[in-house]
Structure formats: C-alpha cells, structure tokens
Amino acid sequence: MLTYILKRILWMIPTVWVVATLAFLLMRAAPGGPFDAERKLPPSIEKNVKAKYHYDEPLYRQYFRYMGGIARLDLGPSLKLQGRSVNEIIAQALPYSLALGGLALGLALFLGIIFGTVAAAHRNGPLDYAVMVVALAGISVPTFVIGPLLIILFVFVLRILPVAQWGGPAHLVMPVITLAAPFTAYVARLMRAGMLDVLNQPFIRAARAKGAGEASIIYRHALKVAVLPVVTFLGPASAQLLTGSVVVEKIFNLPGLGRFFVNSAFNRDHTVALGVALLYCVMLLVFNLLVDVSYAWLDPRIRYK
Amino acid sequence: MNRRKGETATGRLFCILFARSPVFPSMRPLAVSSRITVAILIAALGAAGCQKKDPRAEFTFENGTDVQTLDPALMTGQPEHRIANAIFEGLTARSPNGAEIVPGVAKSWEVSPDGLRYTFHLRDCAWSDGTPVTAGDFIYSWRRVLDPSMGAAYYAYQLFYIRGAEEFNEGKLKDFSQVGVRAPDARTLAVELKAPTPFFLYLTSFYTLFPVNRACVEKHGELWTRPGNIVGNGPFLLTEWIASRRIRLARNPRYWDRGGVRLATIDALPTENESTAFNMYMTGEADWVDGAGIPLHLIDLLRLRPDFHKTTILVTYFYRFNVTRPPTNDPRVRKALDLAADKQRIVDKILRAGQMPAATLVPPSMPRYRPPEGLAYNPAEARRLLAEAGYPGGRGFPRVSILFNTSEAHKQIAVEMQAIWKENLGIRVELENQEWGTYLNTESALDYWISRAGWVADYPDPNTFLDMFVTGGGNNRTGWGSRRYDGLIAAAGRERDEGRRMELFREAERILVVDEMPIMPIYFYVSLNLYDAGRIGGIYPNPLDEHPLKYVFIK
Numbered sequence: 027m028l029t030y031i032l033k034r035i036l037w038m039i040p041t042v043w044v045v046a047t048l049a050f051l052l053m054r055a056a057p058g059g060p061f062d063a064e065r066k067l068p069p070s071i072e073k074n075v076k077a078k079y080h081y082d083e084p085l086y087r088q089y090f091r092y093m094g095g096i097a098r099l100d101l102g103p104s105l106k107l108q109g110r111s112v113n114e115i116i117a118q119a120l121p122y123s124l125a126l127g128g129l130a131l132g133l134a135l136f137l138g139i140i141f142g143t144v145a146a147a148h149r150n151g152p153l154d155y156a157v158m159v160v161a162l163a164g165i166s167v168p169t170f171v172i173g174p175l176l177i178i179l180f181v182f183v184l185r186i187l188p189v190a191q192w193g194g195p196a197h198l199v200m201p202v203i204t205l206a207a208p209f210t211a212y213v214a215r216l217m218r219a220g221m222l223d224v225l226n227q228p229f230i231r232a233a234r235a236k237g238a239g240e241a242s243i244i245y246r247h248a249l250k251v252a253v254l255p256v257v258t259f260l261g262p263a264s265a266q267l268l269t270g271s272v273v274v275e276k277i278f279n280l281p282g283l284g285r286f287f288v289n290s291a292f293n294r295d296h297t298v299a300l301g302v303a304l305l306y307c308v309m310l311l312v313f314n315l316l317v318d319v320s321y322a323w324l325d326p327r328i329r330y331k
Numbered sequence: 332m333n334r335r336k337g338e339t340a341t342g343r344l345f346c347i348l349f350a351r352s353p354v355f356p357s358m359r360p361l362a363v364s365s366r367i368t369v370a371i372l373i374a375a376l377g378a379a380g381c382q383k384k385d386p387r388a389e390f391t392f393e394n395g396t397d398v399q400t401l402d403p404a405l406m407t408g409q410p411e412h413r414i415a416n417a418i419f420e421g422l423t424a425r426s427p428n429g430a431e432i433v434p435g436v437a438k439s440w441e442v443s444p445d446g447l448r449y450t451f452h453l454r455d456c457a458w459s460d461g462t463p464v465t466a467g468d469f470i471y472s473w474r475r476v477l478d479p480s481m482g483a484a485y486y487a488y489q490l491f492y493i494r495g496a497e498e499f500n501e502g503k504l505k506d507f508s509q510v511g512v513r514a515p516d517a518r519t520l521a522v523e524l525k526a527p528t529p530f531f532l533y534l535t536s537f538y539t540l541f542p543v544n545r546a547c548v549e550k551h552g553e554l555w556t557r558p559g560n561i562v563g564n565g566p567f568l569l570t571e572w573i574a575s576r577r578i579r580l581a582r583n584p585r586y587w588d589r590g591g592v593r594l595a596t597i598d599a600l601p602t603e604n605e606s607t608a609f610n611m612y613m614t615g616e617a618d619w620v621d622g623a624g625i626p627l628h629l630i631d632l633l634r635l636r637p638d639f640h641k642t643t644i645l646v647t648y649f650y651r652f653n654v655t656r657p658p659t660n661d662p663r664v665r666k667a668l669d670l671a672a673d674k675q676r677i678v679d680k681i682l683r684a685g686q687m688p689a690a691t692l693v694p695p696s697m698p699r700y701r702p703p704e705g706l707a708y709n710p711a712e713a714r715r716l717l718a719e720a721g722y723p724g725g726r727g728f729p730r731v732s733i734l735f736n737t738s739e740a741h742k743q744i745a746v747e748m749q750a751i752w753k754e755n756l757g758i759r760v761e762l763e764n765q766e767w768g769t770y771l772n773t774e775s776a777l778d779y780w781i782s783r784a785g786w787v788a789d790y791p792d793p794n795t796f797l798d799m800f801v802t803g804g805g806n807n808r809t810g811w812g813s814r815r816y817d818g819l820i821a822a823a824g825r826e827r828d829e830g831r832r833m834e835l836f837r838e839a840e841r842i843l844v845v846d847e848m849p850i851m852p853i854y855f856y857v858s859l860n861l862y863d864a865g866r867i868g869g870i871y872p873n874p875l876d877e878h879p880l881k882y883v884f885i886k
Contacts, residue, residue: 058768063407066775066805068488070501074479108400109553110574118574174606181614189610190602192576276604279611281576285603294768 031319038311045307046096046300050089053296060105060294079105092300101301106293112301115286120305122192123270123282129202131267134209139256141210142217146252147244149222157214164211173204173277190279201278205271209263213256220252250324257324261317265310269302388579388598390867390883392619393608397575397601401556403541404476407485412538414599417580417880418563419541422451422469422520423532427869429877430698430791432532436464436542436564437520446527446827451520451535456587458544460562466514468542474507475548476539486539489789492528526824529832533790566592566881575601580880593869593884612861619867621876622859627740630683638863641685642872643696645788646856647796648744649689650733650781651774654849655810658729659780663720665848668781669706670713671755672748678854681743689852691844692786693796693836696855696874700793700833703841705852710755717756725757732761735783736770744853745783774808782808784850791875793836794823800843800850811849816842 076082101112145157180187233247270284290298321328394410403415424435437451456464476484477500491497494511498504511523544562551560558569566586571579578599602608608624611617633639652659674688690705722728735741749760774782788795802812819839826832858876869882
C-alpha cells in the first residue's frame with residue numbers, strides 16, 4: 027500500500043511538468059500580452075516593462091526560468107498585481123476558497139447521500155420522483171441563477187441575511203448553498219444509481235434470503251458499496267470546490283481564488299494563470315490519490331500492490 | 332442487528348452517518364468517511380468563524396476592482412487613483428469638484444512668462460512618520476518613475492514634458508542632474524519644461540507625480556506599500572489592505588490640513604460584479620457606488636430616484652475605421668457610415684441615461700474649448716456618398732465587421748448600429764466579438780474594419796484627445812495620418828496664446844471629424860453615481876468624475 031502511494035506521488039512530478047509545459051505554451055500562444063493596454067505605451071517604457079519581467083528574452087529561456095522557479099516552489103511575480111508574488115496571492119486567497127469549498131463539500135455530501143439513499147429506497151415512488159426532480163433542477167439551474175434567487179429571497183423579501191461580503195457565518199449561508207447545490211444534486215443521483223445497482227447484486231439477495239429487513243439491507247449491507255461512485259466523484263469535485271468558484275465569488279463578493287483564475291486569463295497575467303492552473307492540477311492529483319486509497323478502505327475486494 | 336420499530340429511514344441514516352464504530356462494527360469505513368465529512372464541515376466552519384466581523388467604516392464605497400498596486404509610480408487605473416489621492420498628495424491638488432487646481436504640498440508657485448519654468452514653494456508639512464516633505468522628495472520620486480530599471484512605470488510619460496525626462500527614461504541620458512528639475516533649497520522646487528504645457532499644473536496633481544518617502548521605499552523594497560510599512564503624506568493612512576476584500580483608510584493625524592478632513596475611517600470595497608455592488612448599496616452596506624455598480628437594465632427606474640446623480644464627463648465613445656483596407660480606406664465610405672448612423676437612437680434606445688450623441692471627438696464640456704461643427708445625421712446624403720463610392724443602394728459592398736471587446740453594452744450598441752446601417756444604407760455589417768486581450772491585439776495589428784473604442788481625458792485639455800491621432804501615434808491604430816493634422820497639433824503645443832491654441836485644436840479636429848473621418852464619434856459619456864445627498868456631503872458632479880475622499884463627510 028505504502029509503495030503504491032509513494033509510486034503515485036512520484037508519478038505526479040512528470041504529470042505536473044507536462045501540465046506546466048502545456049499551460050505555458052498555450053498561454054503564450056494566446057493573442058495579446060500582459061503589457062498590452064488600450065493606451066499604447068511609448069516604446070522606451072514598453073522596453074523597460076518587458077525587461078523587468080524578462081519578456082525580452084527568447085521564449086525557451088523564459089520557459090527554463092519558469093520551470094526552475096516551479097522546482098523551487100516559486101511561482102514568480104504577478105505581472106498585473108505589482109509587487110505581489112503568485113505564492114502570496116494563493117496563500118492569501120486559498121484559505122477563503124478552502125473554507126467556502128469545504129463547507130459546500132460537506133453540505134453536498136451530507137444532503138446528497140441522504141437524498142440519494144432515500145430515493146433508491148423508495149424507487150419509483152413519489153418520494154423518489156420528488157428527490158430526482160429537485161436534483162435535476164440542482165444540476166440544470168446554473169449557480170448564477172440560484173445565487174440571485176437566494177439573494178431575492180433572503181435579502182430583499184425575508185431580510186434575514188447580508189447581501190454579500192466575507193464576514194460572520196450569516197454571510198456564508200447563501201454562498202455555501204449556491205456552491206453546494208449542483209454538487210448535492212450530483213451526489214444524490216450517483217448515490218441513487220449506486221444503491222439501485224447494489225440492491226440487485228447476489229449478496230443482497232443472500233441477505234434478503236436470510237430474512238433481513240429492508241432498512242437493514244440498505245443501510246447495513248448496501249450503503250458502503252453503493253457510496254463508491256460518490257467517492258470517485260469526490261476527487262475532481264473536491265479539487266473544483268476547494269480552488270474556488272468565480273461565479274459564486276463574484277455574486278457574493280468573496281475574496282477567494284476563483285476570480286484570480288478567470289481575471290488572470292483575461293488580463294494575460296501569465297504567471298497568476300499558470301500558478302492557479304498548477305495548483306488545481308496538484309489538488310486534482312492529490313484528491314484522486316486519496317480517492318483511490320479510500321477505495322481499498324471501503325471495499326475489501328480492492329487491493330493495491 | 333434487528334431493525335427497531337418506529338424508526339424512519341432518514342432517522343436511521345442519521346444514526347449510521349454519525350454512529351460510533353462499536354455500535355455498527357461492520358459500518359466502520361462508512362462511519363469513518365462520514366466522520367471525515369463532519370470533520371470537513373467543522374474545520375470549514377472553524378476557519379469561517381475565525382474571521383471576526385469588525386465594525387464597518389464611517390464611509391464605505393464600491394471601488395470597482397481590486398487595486399493592482401498602491402505605488403503611485405506604477406499605478407494606472409481609477410480604483411488605484413482614488414486610494415492614492417487619499418494617502419498621498421502632489422504639489423497641486425484638485426478642488427472638491429475635481430475640476431480646478433488648488434494648492435497641495437506647494438502652497439504657491441510661479442510660472443515664467445515663456446511658460447517653460449515653474450517654481451513651486453512648498454509648505455511646512457510632514458510625512459506620516461513625522462519627517463518633513465521636501466523638494467528633494469519630489470526629485471527622488473520623479474527620478475524613480477523615470478529610471479529605466481524601475482521597469483513597470485507605465486505612466487512615466489506623464490513626466491516627459493520635463494526637459495530631458497524622456498531621454499533619461501530611454502537611457503540616452505545617464506546623468507539625472509541634466510533633467511530639468513532642481514531643488515535650490517529644501518522648500519523650493521524648480522521645474523523646466525520642454526515646451527509650454529498649459530496643463531502642467533494638472534499633471535502635478537496626478538498620481539504619477541506624487542512624492543513617495545525615500546526611507547520607506549528603500550527600507551521595505553517592493554513591500555513598501557503594505558499597511559504597517561507605507562508612509563504617506565495625504566489626508567488618510569492605509570490601515571488595512573486585504574486583497575479582493577477591503578482597503579481601510581483612517582484619518583492621518585499628521586496631515587497639514589487635518590482640520591479639513593471630515594471622515595475618520597473609510598472602506599473601499601473591490602466589488603467587481605455590477606449587481607452585487609448595486610445590491611450592497613441598496614441594502615446600505617455601501618454609501619456610494621459609481622456607474623460600475625449601476626445595472627443598465629434598471630436605468631429607467633433608477634434615474635427617477637433622488638440619489639441618482641448624473642453628469643457629463645470628458646469621455647467619448649467612438650468607432651475607429653481601418654483606413655488601410657477597402658472599403659473603409661475611402662473617406663466617402665467612412666463619411667457615409669457616419670452620416671447614416673442614427674446616434675440619437677443608440678443613446679435613446681440602448682444607453683438611456685441621458686448620454687449625448689457625439690459629432691466630435693472632444694466633448695463640448697471641455698473647458699475653454701469649442702469643438703467644430705461635426706456632421707449631422709443625414710441618411711440621404713449618406714446614400715449619395717455611398718453610391719458615389721461605387722456602392723449604390725449598398726450593392727457590391729464588401730464584407731466588413733464591427734470589432735468589439737466582450738461587454739453587454741458594446742454588443743448592444745454594435746447590434747443596433749448593424750440594424751441602422753442595414754436600414755439606411757442597405758449594407759450588411761457583421762459583428763466580431765473578442766475578449767479584451769485578443770481585441771487589443773487585433774486592433775493594434777490593424778486586422779479589422781471598424782473597431783469600438785473609448786477615450787478618457789487624462790487632463791482637461793483638448794490635447795488629451797487630439798494628440799492620439801498624429802501619424803504613427805501609439806494610440807492612433809487606424810493607419811490614418813495627415814501632415815496638416817500633425818502640423819496643427821505640433822503648433823498648438825508651441826502656442827502660448829490660449830485662444831489661438833484652441834483655434835489650432837479646432838482646426839485639427841475639423842480634419843478628424845469632418846474632412847477625413849478616420850474615426851466616428853458616437854456618444855459622450857455621463858458619469859452615474861448613487862449616493863444619498865441628504866446624508867453624504869462633499870461629493871460634487873464634475874467633468875472628470877473625480878471625488879476626492881478628503882472632502883467627503885456624513886451630514
């Protein structure tokens with residue numbers, strides 16, 4: 027098991043390298059540069075700006091400079107937020123995204139597993155249909171619709187929640203619900219499908235034959251196997267939730283990482299865009315590893331060598 | 332284990348999710364994973380709870396976006412400008428209504444008769460660390476802006492009016508003592524200009540020319556603008572700067588005019604989303620929001636409110652024509668497109684906040700200047716010119732497109748213009764939407780026919796608009812050039828007589844918007860602000876849309 031984990035961690039290095047190289051090249055292939063503006067700079071000033079960030083060097087030198095930086099865990103300076111390093115930007119914004127994403131993830135798992143299990147237990151009954159209609163809505167209605175609807179309800183009609191900003195727990199209610207909604211829906215659907223699949227398997231038939239009650243079958247025998255698809259989904263979902271969501275951050279004016287991801291790409295702030303992309307990549311790899319390890323834990327039939 | 336009677340499915344699931352493993356031994360992995368869920372929840376709640384909620388400032392405003400930097404030498408945008416104006420002060424400053432020049436660090440000044448030499452007399456005032464502000468501070472700060480190794484001083488050209496400054500920035504001149512700025516004593520600053528620059532006293536109130544504290548910059552390096560490090564000389568101190576969350580300012584007890592500063596604390600919020608900024612204003616979480624927080628679709632309702640303030644400003648929305656490729660290389664085609672453009676309809680139907688249709692590039696609200704008579708809407712004349720150019724009734728008109736960067740307003744205007752030209756000229760124009768970086772690149776490479784543009788006055792003088800279109804100018808981007816036009820702009824730069832100078836600009840602008848038309852003016856902006864004038868004082872509508880925080884107060 028330990029060797030397996032170690033091997034996976036070592037494999038991350040070439041993966042990150044490939045992602046960094048591709049992202050670097052794609053970023054540079056995009057038209058326009060970080061120093062372009064509606065007001066054209068006089069040539070002497072443009073030259074000085076480029077020299078400051080080594081943009082006057084040939085591309086391969088810049089590439090090696092950047093890769094060298096990554097090896098030292100230094101993601102370089104932001105090209106737009108002057109005087110700030112990418113490391114500092116991530117260090118400042120990530121905790122907000124982690125808190126928000128963590129809460130949303132917890133809520134999505136908690137509600138999703140309950141909803142999915144209930145739906146499967148009452149399959150084709152009215153409760154099942156009700157849960158699945160709500161889940162379908164959760165998936166199809168985008169966050170930029172859910173967020174404003176919540177604002178209308180809680181801020182302007184009920185007047186019980188603050189409209190935006192980072193602050194006390196009350197400030198987090200709407201962002202967390204908005205962020206968790208589609209994930210809750212996914213988890214519920216995966217849970218229901220997983221449960222229905224498991225309920226048709228021979229070991230469940232064996233349990234029924236020995237006279238176990240329906241609830242006992244679902245919760246004692248089926249649940250831990252049925253939850254596997256949810257766990258699989260958890261890898262990419264965690265990486266996505268924890269690195270921030272630009273839509274939710276903008277609607278509720280939260281200082282997370284998501285807005286840097288999008289703004290830096292638009293502004294051609296190459297170093298920030300690359301840094302956030304790499305962070306996302308590393309998180310994805312780590313969470314997928316955790317998911318694979320937890321399989322062995324959840325399902326005794328899975329063994330890693 | 333037997334199922335106990337009376338248990339609901341959900342209730343049972345709760346038990347399982349939160350069960351301790353000894354109770355349900357076979358459920359151990361699930362119990363563990365659910366405990367992870369709970370742990371995530373608790374950790375996240377804890378992290379969220381650690382962020383203590385602090386009292387709001389006396390005055391809170393929406394500042395649009397995050398400030399990119401607080402170093403006056405490096406900054407370029409309006410959000411930065413507002414904060415810099417609060418924590419620094421230049422030789423001169425802007426009046427409460429933003430339009431006039433008032434003394435700042437300089438209590439008085441003299442200008443030589445030829446307009447080339449300025450002598451500033453500094454008042455006895457101090458930095459926030461208690462040391463005096465001296466003429467040497469200005470020399471240090473201006474040299475810092477111009478120093479090629481400073482790198483990203485984007486607005487260094489605001490100093491290029493000073494003799495030798497441009498050469499020093501280019502690296503051609505190594506010795507800074509050759510640059511036209513000297514300090515005969517600690518309280519006197521003598522500046523020598525390349526050419527008479529009637530707006531120079533506006534430039535000395537501009538952030539690029541603000542003084543910075545040498546000891547602070549040298550001690551902290553790039554981190555000198557952080558709260559705790561920063562030393563300023565303005566009405567406020569920076570006490571907190573949390574990226575993308577808040578900037579907090581507090582009254583500077585060492586500011587020379589501290590008695591004139593009414594607010595004790597100010598919060599600037601970097602709210603990028605228009606609706607969010609508006610919602611925060613509507614729920615009282617912000618006291619002032621500008622046009623960036625006023626949703627276009629609510630204009631018809633908002634303009635009736637007493638807290639809606641509108642004023643014309645020195646900003647023009649126009650289209651560039653690419654004069655290097657057909658059919659827009661033909662002045663008759665460019666004129667036909669302009670004459671056929673029903674600008675009133677754009678203003679009434681799309682913008683709806685009381686903007687003015689534009690026939691000139693320089694807004695008529697420009698002080699001391701009277702723009703030439705531009706072309707008026709005349710579809711019949713437009714059709715005649717188009718026929719003369721070889722496209723009667725629009726027949727045979729080649730494929731052209733309007734290029735614009737991603738924005739709902741730009742799109743709506745382009746769609747309307749497309750319809751107007753179809754109705755009036757019978758031509759089909761396509762739309763080409765590009766995101767910001769790509770759009771800038773396409774425009775600079777002259778890879779377009781018609782391109783959306785806007786220009787904000789840097790200082791209240793026609794030169795800020797008109798020197799854009801000299802041949803080969805960095806902001807020209809139309810491929811157009813005229814020796815007569817270049818000559819007139821250069822002559823205006825040398826002219827000492829104000830009336831004659833304005834006449835030269837007027838003549839130049841006539842070439843631009845009547846004779847040659849490499850650009851097509853569309854409308855003049857209005858600034859929109861929401862604030863309750865019954866409660867908030869010291870905000871005055873003005874053509875530069877500048878509202879120095881120093882003068883703001885709560886009634």
